[in-house]
Amino acid sequence: MTDIIQYKCPSCGGAIGFETEIQKMKCPYCDAEYEMEAVRELDESLKNEQSDDINWKMETENEWQGEDEGMHVYVCKSCGGEIIGDENMAATSCPFCDNPVVIAGKFSGLLRPDYVIPFKLDKKAAIEGLKKHLTGKRLLPKIFKDENHIEEIKGIYVPHWLFNADADANIRYRGVRTTSWSDSNYRYTKSSYYSIRRSGSLVFERIPVDGSVKMPDDLMESIEPFNFDDAVDFQTAYMAGYLADKYDVAAEESVKRANERVRRSVEQTFLSTVNGYNSVTPEHTSVQVENGTVKYALYPVWLLNTKWEGKTYTFAMNGQTGKFVGDLPVDKKAYWKWVGILTLIFSTVLYGIAVAVL
Template sequence: MIFDSNSGMLTCESCGHQENIDNYQEKDDNIESSSDTNEYHCKNCGAIIMTDSDTSATTCSFCGAAVVIAERLSGKLTPAKVIPFKISKEEAQIAFKKWCKKGLLTPKGFMSADRIKNITGIYVPFWLYDLKSRAMAEASCTIVNTYDEGDYIVTETKHYNVFRDVDLTYLKVPVDASEKMNNTLMDKLEPFNYEELKDFKTPYLAGYIAEKYNMDDKELFPRVKERVDQYADSFLRSTIEGYSTTSIINEDIDTKEVSSYYSLFPIWMVCYDYHKSDHIFAMNGQTGKIVGNPPLSKAKIFTWFLGISTISFLIINIILFLVGGEF
């Protein structure tokens, strides 16, 4: 059985039977582990499945059965929350095709139908942080007024010492916890809708690939702290308004972790190899947002530049002709 993103149920593709995941009891009966931690036996067809140490769910390459490696989702490796896939593979393929067509300067045949068929649904590990910050700032500000007084222009400058001391609370700030994923790419896939955040149960992973985290919440805290400190700095500065000039004299931001949740977020991914350079494209499996940097075709760029130059040349000559010049 696999997780069906349309119905939200655990579904058998053969007979159509569906089960409510909320009624599912966790158990470890879908795989048998061998002595090699990277080798597993599919209980559906008996084939040996090789995975790397970070994979916690995959698909049998021989029979197509969904395989969840439960021992990699137990103890400290058990996710607290999961956002299920809301966009099916078929919907993702259609969306990728539409997105690819928007690239006017991309190479011919970019993201072919065959390539788009190979998109992969991955549950990427994230840590969600609840944080509190105390932010303080001291600034020197002025208000400048200019007015006429008789034969003179008077400039009046008033000086102010401004102080801010605020407490800020942040809930569920996400940071991806997989070394394989590009951090910038993952950040651009935000935001996720936390109203659809579910308590984790393994059936959500059936039919998809899932990665376990490489970095725990303590290792990633400096990254989330840097991100939140930027938010706090921006908020502080936004409260100092209405002055002609503002100069920050002193600023102190103290951010502390309140709690963290190990979670899995749904991502559709496609890898494109162009001139020995890898281009990775990702889609938020919940909202459909697509990010990535497509390759550029030199031939199309040259044609575009030539066309713009020709049009500009004709426009200039038409203007010269209208004002009495010659072609």
């Protein structure tokens, strides 16, 4: 069994968690509030505590084989309940007493994040964000909205690698200018082709690449940007009351995606300087990256996974800015109903125009 960290209220002994509105630790039982600096000192003292080392050799005839691979058992210090999770679980809440817990050792050594952006928006704001996202969607199945378990939305700190680098780039574009004219007999079109070159240097700071296999990359990029001005040095206290995973995609494995983001940014930036053409197409891009460094950070995300007719739909909200994204199912009956209505309206308008002309 692996021990867990749990922050106790010095006043009443209740489990305390991070409160987004006041950006402090707060006890839900006696309403006592604690500054993060005080909790930091408590965190340092907890690191020096040692767990019991009592071993019993038990004879068992039936042991699980294979089913428990990669799973660990954690013990809640409030109620003694056992929490089962995978090797990447770093913070959660006890399913028996609902007290927030942080897994000891998951944020130490090379696994310890450099920064964390604390949650600015609470669960209530996340639920309201989801309701707003569902509002006004005429083609959304009513039963999907009614049966969607919005109370199950969870706050999770998603691991991110932050890449810093200098980039030198050279890009060649193909530009086309088209002019048209006509006379009494024909219409003429002339196309002129140009080779356009752009070169320059760009400095990239904190390019985010999520380090979790479970998180869809496009979903995480869709709720960007995060404002790094709110980032603070990592403390485990910020994890209390939220879920958190340590990274399971190493920084080295994330370099390819970071390079792709650098390349796209360079092409878009340089393209914005090319004007006066009807169309512009990149033909060759050369990017050299130097002075690359990487940091490890945790970003706040509200997440909900729900199923509809065998398909999983994932909704995510930026826990700092409130940006909300997520695909929605379409009610096929409602879709064809609206197609019929629009077709009828369009046909009526055309008939009216024809009558007016006649």
